Amino acid sequence: MAEPITDADRKAVRHLHAEGLSRNEIARQTGRSAATVSKIAKAEGLRFEGGARVAPATEARRADAAARRELLADEALDGARQQVARTAEAESARDARDHATAARALTEVHARLGELARQTGRGSTGGSMLDRLADSLLGPAGGDHEGV
Numbered sequence: 001m002a003e004p005i006t007d008a009d010r011k012a013v014r015h016l017h018a019e020g021l022s023r024n025e026i027a028r029q030t031g032r033s034a035a036t037v038s039k040i041a042k043a044e045g046l047r048f049e050g051g052a053r054v055a056p057a058t059e060a061r062r063a064d065a066a067a068r069r070e071l072l073a074d075e076a077l078d079g080a081r082q083q084v085a086r087t088a089e090a091e092s093a094r095d096a097r098d099h100a101t102a103a104r105a106l107t108e109v110h111a112r113l114g115e116l117a118r119q120t121g122r123g124s125t126g127g128s129m130l131d132r133l134a135d136s137l138l139g140p141a142g143g144d145h146e147g148v
Contacts, residue, residue, distance in 0.1 A: 002033075005040060013040045023048045066117065073113035080106035 009032060016026045023041070027034040041048065083103035090096035 002036070005036065009036075010040055010044060013037055014044055014046070017041065017044075017046045017048075066120070069113050069117065073110045073117075076106045076109040076113065080104075080110065 009030060012030050013026055016029060021029070023034055023037050026032075027037045030037065032040075038048075040046075080103045083099045083106060087096045087099040087103065090099055
């Protein structure tokens, strides 16, 4: 059975909370469970507002991910261009088909990443003129998967 909550526990939680410690850190320092710390905090009218502390880090992580997706989209488009060039230089019809298939897959990756950037409002704003032209011709994210 759990030990009863004491006045010393309440005082420690109030003091450590005032110092800005997280619920888990208070639990570690007091030797009580996180659930017990939450119970004491609730009874004392205290709240743990970690969101305000982590919001800038979360936003930075999202911006970094958007930048990495944009780089990946550029690399996919460059790869597609290389595959198209290899199609013209292919020694056999099978090689040409394989390069064309790879070019299409990379083009679809580029289109999907661009669509994600537009949907989330992150990355390039609204896509390039070529992205909008491709969307109007093929539909969003590179067309269907049945031959277009």
